[in-house]
Amino acid sequence: MFELNPLLHENAWWQHLIMFVGAGVLGYIIGYRSGESKSFLQNQLSNLQSQLESCKASLVKSTTPITTSAISTPALAHTYNTVTEHPDDLKKIEGIGPKIEELLNQNGILTFVQLSQASTHLLKQVLQEAGPRFQMHDPSTWPRQAELASAGKWQELKDWQDILNKGKE
Incomplete structure (x- = not known):
């Protein structure tokens, strides 16, 4: 009935022409x-980017800006009024590993007392400035854990850490 071989039918060229035109129209539509x-x-992406910029602007207006100098070692040591001879093992805090401990030490947080006095906002800022590898961590329980550790309440800390999931409640 519908043979595509032009050798079998003398007037089969129109079938090829219809298929060619149909393929062209279909390709144009796609x-x-x-x-x-x-x-x-692209419009949706530009709208989302403008919304993100407005959110960032409102966040900066609503919070106290933290500069790099505010996170540096001398500023933190001055803020916490603690002189430390030996840094504490911050890895005892659930959610803090060797790299985060190193990062906190570089930013002047060397002891449990300093960590307990640090605001969650400051800790998040330190993690964000360190890059995407550290941004996923949630430091919301770190100051409270450090407070228990600095007070020597190790059993209470251990009981709470058993409940925590990688430092998160």
Whole structure:
């Protein structure tokens, strides 16, 4: 009924022409639709970026800006009014590993007392400045854990850490 071989039918060229035109129209429609999708996605991306910038601007207005000098070692040591001879093992805090301990030490947090006095906002800022590898960590329980450790309440700390999941409640 519908043979595509032109050798079998003398007038089969029109069938090839119809298939060629149909393929061209279909290709044009697909290409046009994907172009629409690209422009739609680009508009959506620019809207999301503008929303992100406005959120960042409102966050900066609502919080006290922390500069790099505010996180440096002398500033933290001055803020906490503690002179430390020997740093504590901050890895005893659930959620803090060797790299985060090193990062905190570089930013002047060497003892449990200093960590207990640090605000969660400051700790998050330190983690964010360290890069995406550290941004996933949640320091919200670290000051309370450090407070228990500095007070020598090791059993209470251990009981609470058994409940925590990687430092998160």
